[in-house]
Amino acid sequence: MRKLTAFFLLTLACTAFLSVQKARTAVNNEAEIHKILDQWAKAFHAKDLNGIMAIYEPGDALVAYDIVPPLQYSGYEAYKKDYQEFLDQFQGRSTSNIAA
Numbered sequence: 001m002r003k004l005t006a007f008f009l010l011t012l013a014c015t016a017f018l019s020v021q022k023a024r025t026a027v028n029n030e031a032e033i034h035k036i037l038d039q040w041a042k043a044f045h046a047k048d049l050n051g052i053m054a055i056y057e058p059g060d061a062l063v064a065y066d067i068v069p070p071l072q073y074s075g076y077e078a079y080k081k082d083y084q085e086f087l088d089q090f091q092g093r094s095t096s097n098i099a100a
Contacts, residue, residue, distance in 0.1 A: 039054070039055060040052060040055050047087045047090065049080065049083055049087060052083055053076070053079075053080050056076060056079065057076070058076045059075070060074070060076070062074070062075055062076045062079060064079045064082075066082065
């Protein structure tokens with residue numbers, strides 16, 4: 001019975017430890033996501049194309065979707081070109097409702 005109790009307590013301790021680790025990881029992940037979104041928003045407001053694209057992985061693996069045709073962009077350079085064309089439509093700093 002003692003071995004069973006010890007095993008149960010060890011299992012409980014391991015489970016608690018893993019739960020704490022997962023919670024810390026989730027908080028860290030959430031903070032990192034907020035940091036990336038803030039970086040993007042600041043770059044967007046400044047019309048900084050390189051700052052906007054800094055959050056995307058360069059290369060052909062990038063696939064992005066938009067709400068206007070062509071709807072899908074394959075590759076970093078294609079998406080960068082789309083962003084440039086979008087930003088060129090505005091004069092001065094962006095005044096969208098996206099928080100910076």
